[in-house]
Amino acid sequence: MNMKSIIKQILRNNLNRTLLILFFCTLITTLLGEKDVSSSIGYFMICAIIFIKGSLVILEFMELKSAPSYIYIPMLVYVLLFSMLIFIMSFF
Amino acid sequence: MQVTKSNLNNQRKIPGGIPIWIFIFAEMVEFGLFFIVFIVVKQYFPEDFREGINKLNINFAIINTIFLITSSYFIAQSVKLLREGSQKAAIKKLLVTLLLAFAYCISKYFEYEWNEQNGIGINTNYFFTCYYYLTFNHLLHVLIAIFILIISLIQLITGNYNKNNSNGYEGVASYWHMIDLVWLILFPLLYILV
Numbered sequence: 278m279n280m281k282s283i284i285k286q287i288l289r290n291n292l293n294r295t296l297l298i299l300f301f302c303t304l305i306t307t308l309l310g311e312k313d314v315s316s317s318i319g320y321f322m323i324c325a326i327i328f329i330k331g332s333l334v335i336l337e338f339m340e341l342k343s344a345p346s347y348i349y350i351p352m353l354v355y356v357l358l359f360s361m362l363i364f365i366m367s368f369f
Numbered sequence: 370m371q372v373t374k375s376n377l378n379n380q381r382k383i384p385g386g387i388p389i390w391i392f393i394f395a396e397m398v399e400f401g402l403f404f405i406v407f408i409v410v411k412q413y414f415p416e417d418f419r420e421g422i423n424k425l426n427i428n429f430a431i432i433n434t435i436f437l438i439t440s441s442y443f444i445a446q447s448v449k450l451l452r453e454g455s456q457k458a459a460i461k462k463l464l465v466t467l468l469l470a471f472a473y474c475i476s477k478y479f480e481y482e483w484n485e486q487n488g489i490g491i492n493t494n495y496f497f498t499c500y501y502y503l504t505f506n507h508l509l510h511v512l513i514a515i516f517i518l519i520i521s522l523i524q525l526i527t528g529n530y531n532k533n534n535s536n537g538y539e540g541v542a543s544y545w546h547m548i549d550l551v552w553l554i555l556f557p558l559l560y561i562l563v
Contacts, residue, residue: 292449296442303434303556310427310561323557330553338445339546340539345381348390355397359404359554363562366408 295337302326320367324360331356384448385540393547396510400551403506407499407558414495421496422563424489429480430560433473434552440469441549444518444542451525454532460525463518466545470515477508500559507555510548517541 287293306326309319332353336342341349383390411418447462484490491501521541524530530538 292442292445296438299438299442300435303431303438306557306561307427307431310557320562323561327554327557331550334441334546334550334553338441338549339543340384340445340448343381344383348383351394352397355401356550356554359401362404362408363558366412367562369412 291337295333299330299333302330317367320364324364327360328356385543386536389540389543393543396547403503404554404558407503410495410499417494418496419563421494421500422560424487425560426480426483427560429476429483430556432476434556436469436473436476437549437552440466441546443469444545448535448539448542451530451535451538452532456525456528456531460522463522463525467515467518467522470511470518473511474508503555503559507551514545514548517544
């Protein structure tokens with residue numbers, strides 16, 4: 278089994294893919310944190326990452342993508358609401 | 370037969386059942402209120418917050434994020450394995466989850482100690498009052514979840530949770546994921562966004 282097929286096999290699994298994306302998003306957040314994130318673009322990127330990470334945890338780890346809409350929609354709205362709130366408050 | 374939206378919702382499965390989701394939503398409302406308080410206080414004391422965030426050691430936050438994300442991944446795998454009938458593999462994955470949960474607590478202890486050594490306390494300024502309130506509250510939830518995870522481990526070992534009875538375990542996993550989700554908002558809010 279070569280490296281390429283090992284990577285392919287790892288990425289075929291939803292949970293593995295989610296974990297890798299979450300690590301990548303954490304890395305981006307950390308790199309942004311090293312720089313000045315007081316600008317609106319910096320805030321927007323961090324808030325977008327909060328939403329992406331939150332959605333992945335909700336849909337993939339919590340397995341809510343196969344749950345009724347009245348369960349997963351409020352959860353996604355919650356994450357969206359707080360990422361938006363954090364972004365909006367950066368203007369004040 | 371026409372598939373309506375309500376029919377589709379009835380066919381879909383709720384991980385852990387409705388009661389655990391009422392509990393999870395209640396917990397999230399609680400944390401939501403804390404987030405709002407944090408954001409409001411930040412508007413009144415921006416200097417305290419700018420200074421406070423720069424004083425914190427971000428390395429602890431990164432390590433804690435990795436611990437929580439990875440633990441969430443392992444418990445999700447554990448649930449999947451239990452449903453497939455691999456009881457032993459599910460137990461192993463849960464043990465890794467527990468190990469990471471304990472690692473989070475130890476890391477938090479060292480973070481608080483580092484803060485103390487650097488002259489940071491709950492009364493240092495308004496930022497740190499909020500910081501300690503939020504992180505300690507989150508830590509308490511982690512400790513409660515660890516207790517529930519240990520009970521789940523016993524249930525798995527004794528076979529009470531199995532391929533045909535995994536609903537309770539799905540609920541426990543969902544609660545653990547909720548703790549991870551809250552941290553994903555806390556991490557940039559407390560350590561990154563100046």
